[in-house]
Amino acid sequence: MRYVIIAIVFIILLAGCQSNKENEVINEHNDFTNIERLDQFVENIKNGIEDEIVFIQYGVEVQEARNTLTYNGNQINVTNHSDGDFIEEYDCEDLLSESNEDLTTYTLKGCMGLPHDYELVAVPK
Numbered sequence: 853m854r855y856v857i858i859a860i861v862f863i864i865l866l867a868g869c870q871s872n873k874e875n876e877v878i879n880e881h882n883d884f885t886n887i888e889r890l891d892q893f894v895e896n897i898k899n900g901i902e903d904e905i906v907f908i909q910y911g912v913e914v915q916e917a918r919n920t921l922t923y924n925g926n927q928i929n930v931t932n933h934s935d936g937d938f939i940e941e942y943d944c945e946d947l948l949s950e951s952n953e954d955l956t957t958y959t960l961k962g963c964m965g966l967p968h969d970y971e972l973v974a975v976p977k
Contacts, residue, residue, distance in 0.1 A: 872906075879909040879973060887975060890958060894949050897923050907972060919972065921947070930960065942966060953977070 878885040889905060896903040907919040918933040928947055932939040945962030954977060960970040 875904060876906045876908060879907070881910065881912075882976060884975060890973075891949065893921065893923070894947055894958070897928070897947055900925055909973070928960065930963070944970070947972070951977075 874886075875889065876885075877887055877890045890907070893903050893905045902923055902925050904920065904922045907921065909917045909919075911917070915935055920931045920933075922929045922931075928944045929941070930944060931941045942963050942965045944960040944964075946960070948959050948961055950957050950959070955974045956977065957974045958972040960972055963970055
């Protein structure tokens, strides 16, 4: 019985870790993982569906910038961390994706406390 309980706890923990990975979009020097999840997040905003993603970018010296974007059906809450340290938090009205023949640019619009729109990332095609 003891082993069954340990196995169940392990499976629950493993499932929890995997569901978080599904919401992560990773940029390692323009090598993207799960970028389609960012497109799904933009579509969910357009359709008023609550959602959350974690956008992770790695710097030249392996610094990790982590942006958690949470859409509550009305606005996007953005929380920024760098190497695990809290940097800032703000709310935005929208996240737009705009494409041309070379790039798709994802831009946060109408962010309270920021003097201008914030380009989250530009993805080469």
